[in-house]
């Protein structure tokens with residue numbers, strides 16, 4: 001039994017070594033990915049538009065973050081189950097895009113910073129945030145590397161949702177994210193899995209039938225939960241708390257939690273103290 | 274370096290411009306924390322007009338709108354949100370419950386509702402039901418007896434439908450008692466502001482998530498800005514017509530509901546004395562007698578326009594005679610074409626009985642019911658209302674939702690009008706609470722669409738059912754020979770009575786229980 005466990009560990013490390021050597025790019029930002037996403041500025045905030053799946057994912061990813069922080073005893077008791085649940089919690093949203101998730105977190109009284117390499121999307125996000133009143137929200141047009149330079153160990157939580165699949169250098173990206181996290185802080189990631197199932201549903205069905213804008217995803221950049229887990233645990237000194245599967249029904253535009261991570265999943269990891 | 278600085282400047286500019294759009298000014302010293310005033314300098318069009326911001330604006334302070342205000346203010350996630358209730362009418366003295374405290378002289382109002390169990394739960398959750406109970410103005414309905422005029426040879430028993438639930442079917446409460454209890458709760462609530470005599474006459478709804486909804490009131494100089502506008506302004510809703518792409522399906526029944534508060538003489542030996550709701554499918558339309566106490570009933574008599582006008586001309590005594598005639602009418606039984614229909618009913622009822630013998634537990638209770646006899650009526654309690662059907666295809670839009678009669682208007686024969694409205698309230702406030710807990714804007718379209726799906730899934734079958742029953746029984750349709758109408762009526766009733774599953778279904782829907 002022990003031997004088998006060791007073996008998988010070794011193969012995991014080997015796998016990571018391989019990915020590192022193969023895909024090592026210094027900057028985690030891909031110019032053509034940024035350009036593709038910038039082109040979505042017209043409809044980012046249209047909940048009936050091409051990004052409606054992203055809109056309807058919001059309630060689930062927000063409750064995932066709240067539940068994770070509640071479990072880590074980061075939410076003040078008086079704020080549990082209210083719309084102030086994230087009060088006094090400092091959150092960084094990496095790859096915030098037009099600010100869909102960022103605004104939701106700010107509305108729950110989180111002290112939120114959103115960063116994104118696309119200038120167009122940051123403009124959209126800033127523009128839209130006028131509907132928030134008296135909330136702590138700040139957007140910066142920079143990459144995680146730039147941000148990490150002056151923000152080491154300064155956040156209680158880092159969120160990067162539906163972003164990792166667009167990043168080539170996942171190792172560099174994740175270590176920079178974790179650099180910004182306070183010890184004991186939480187990292188929340190949601191991303192599609194790299195399976196035949198996700199290839200069929202995201203690339204073939206999703207992008208062919210226009211549930212998702214064409215060319216949004218490159219399947220070979222997707223990452224499997226165990227790969228992500230190994231990077232986090234071995235390279236970033238994090239402990240994995242939960243991995244939950246997500247399933248999507250395009251006809252009702254509804255997401256739900258499942259035991260299967262075949263399509264997409266959410267992971268919560270905590271930086272060792 | 275230069276690029277970097279430019280970028281920073283650009284960002285700062287965005288921040289400056291975004292904060293200047295909503296300049297918060299504390300001009301109102303009173304209530305300033307609740308009534309936030311936003312002076313909009315952003316767009317040229319709105320340059321000079323001042324706007325007052327509320328998180329939620331509710332247009333229409335009827336039973337449904339008032340319940341909505343109370344319920345929202347009690348939701349955990351919505352606590353502390355500012356709510357404005359705009360009521361077109363004045364602050365009526367009938368809402369003052371101290372007038373109802375004198376239990377010896379129960380001066381009943383002529384507008385009453387059959388409040389279902391789920392509506393009672395809603396009223397309990399906002400503290401209004403306790404007030405109604407303390408006043409003793411809620412009368413339980415334990416049995417509902419339904420019969421029709423074309424009884425024919427099959428006699429009385431077959432034509433009496435009895436809903437004999439273990440629990441109370443519903444409560445009969447006067448509308449103004451419900452309203453009084455609700456306004457009482459609203460006045461005690463710091464987060465709710467009520468503006469009377471404020472008839473909404475313009476709503477500006479934008480397709481963009483970024484813009485707030487703007488509401489203007491007739492003769493008012495300020496307009497209201499809100500994150501969510503809720504339309505509970507009755508069947509002639511102004512808010513409904515402001516929703517883009519709205520389709521409103523409606524028709525008039527060509528009938529009026531004549532209401533009155535009656536003194537009745539009923540069977541002394543009746544176990545459920547004072548707790549029986551009577552419904553008769555008379556020739557011109559259904560008549561309902563809803564019990565207020567042992568001796569008093571509220572009448573809702575659906576009839577043709579001409580007949581309603583004729584009845585209005587009668588003196589109180591003549592009216593009572595006309596009513597008793599109609600309650601006991603058995604005219605059709607001599608008609609030969611009716612006998613034909615009657616036979617068909619017999620055959621059908623036999624087939625149905627055989628068919629369901631195996632899987633239904635039939636309770637063939639032999640109740641010889643004597644219709645109540647009206648002996649008098651409360652002075653000035655007679656009135657009449659036009660009846661119609663209406664349904665909005667869209668209950669929601671960007672930052673807007675419809676509830677109650679604004680979204681759906683039904684025939685009062687099943688007493689479901691206000692109950693449908695109250696379940697809208699429960700559903701909408703549940704969805705809003707859930708969505709705000711996950712950081713959504715209170716006007717978020719996704720939450721509103723969830724409300725629409727749930728509410729329409731529940732409302733539409735009930736509405737079509739009630740409309741169908743109304744079409745079969747109620748109308749005087751000249752194109753269809755009377756024999757056929759009687760046949761359909763009788764089949765309808767026999768069918769209901771034979772299939773106890775349907776019976777169960779009907780009574781559950783009538784008391785608002787989920788099936």
Ligand SMILES: Cc1cc2nc3c(=O)[nH]c(=O)nc-3n(C[C@H](O)[C@H](O)[C@H](O)COP(=O)(O)OP(=O)(O)OC[C@H]3O[C@@H](n4cnc5c(N)ncnc54)[C@H](O)[C@@H]3O)c2cc1C
Pocket residue numbers: 332333334335336337338359360361362385386387388471472473474505506507508510511530532573658659676677678679685687688689690691692694
């Ligand atoms: C004869 C009759 C008998 C009925 N019997 C029953 C029964 O037994 N059981 C039952 O459940 N239901 C019954 N109903 C139906 C029930 O009365 C309605 O469904 C219920 O009153 C609807 O409530 P609401 O608050 O949605 O609308 P309404 O009661 O119509 O209230 C609308 C409110 O909005 C205000 N308003 C209107 N326009 C504006 C505007 N532009 N701006 C601001 N305010 C505005 C009005 O002043 C009013 O206060 C009956 C109806 C009729 C006609």
